[in-house]
Amino acid sequence: MLVSAKEMLNKARDGKYAVGQFNINNLEWTKSVLLTAQELQSPVILGVSEGAGKYMCGYKTVVGMVNGMLEELKITVPVALHLDHGSYEGAMKCIEAGFSSVMFDGSHYPIAENIEKTTELVKICNDKGLSIEAEVGSIGGEEDGVVGMGECADPNECKQIADLGVTMLAAGIGNIHGKYPENWAGLSFDTLAAVKEKVGDMPLVLHGGTGIPEEMIKKAISLGVAKINVNTECQLSFADATRKYIEAGKDLEGKGFDPRKLLAPGAEAIKATVKEKMELFGSVGKA
Numbered sequence: 001m002l003v004s005a006k007e008m009l010n011k012a013r014d015g016k017y018a019v020g021q022f023n024i025n026n027l028e029w030t031k032s033v034l035l036t037a038q039e040l041q042s043p044v045i046l047g048v049s050e051g052a053g054k055y056m057c058g059y060k061t062v063v064g065m066v067n068g069m070l071e072e073l074k075i076t077v078p079v080a081l082h083l084d085h086g087s088y089e090g091a092m093k094c095i096e097a098g099f100s101s102v103m104f105d106g107s108h109y110p111i112a113e114n115i116e117k118t119t120e121l122v123k124i125c126n127d128k129g130l131s132i133e134a135e136v137g138s139i140g141g142e143e144d145g146v147v148g149m150g151e152c153a154d155p156n157e158c159k160q161i162a163d164l165g166v167t168m169l170a171a172g173i174g175n176i177h178g179k180y181p182e183n184w185a186g187l188s189f190d191t192l193a194a195v196k197e198k199v200g201d202m203p204l205v206l207h208g209g210t211g212i213p214e215e216m217i218k219k220a221i222s223l224g225v226a227k228i229n230v231n232t233e234c235q236l237s238f239a240d241a242t243r244k245y246i247e248a249g250k251d252l253e254g255k256g257f258d259p260r261k262l263l264a265p266g267a268e269a270i271k272a273t274v275k276e277k278m279e280l281f282g283s284v285g286k287a
């Protein structure tokens, strides 16, 4: 059964580790992430962007697929199904469809509007026992065709949003989605520490987990980050393994064209990436 992310994140915050949110794109992705979480006895959050939701034929399809897998693969570790960077309408649809967690990304609205919309969604999620993530200070990079520059959140605004009763808060600290450019300045730990000081116990979320150096990840966790989002890195591992398979001409040998064979190296590569991240984040054995 899907669970809210609240308990797993509070435990992670107290235990000084982070739970990974791995974005899913299709059946292979979902299966790889769930099997790895189960094998490593780690809690996990499956992230679904609005674009990926559309690609997978809508939120109801996603909920059906994930619930089916939890049962058929006998997954017993805590799993949350979470909307990533949702609009207000998207969040409402996911709540309706059976997601156990949503992110409302109101970071592009003026703070008053972000507060207003977040407040409404917090109430709905609380009533239904779902977890909700809010964002302050937009996270740069490209996601679903939208390109933004990394910003550092205003700690006072973070406190305003945290006080609305969200479960977890994503604060921009110079992180961006996708690969980091050569001249990236790194995470702003001063911002992170200032946000933490204001929001107290609220579990913090680090987006753009792909390509952040290990030491920075560890420092971020020590400063209150309890959830780390990873998307691009699984895509890169999947693409790399698939390219190698094709380049080696394996699809032309025997039944190598069978999708169950063709997509297998990519699926294994996702597992390896997820395992590496869970070990780095410290969530192994914490289910």
Ligand code: 13P
Residues within 6 Å of the ligand: 023, 047, 084, 085, 176, 177, 178, 179, 206, 207, 208, 209, 210, 229, 230, 231, 232, 233
């Ligand atoms: P990356 O694609 O950089 O790993 O970021 C993922 C993310 O933050 C999803 O919200």
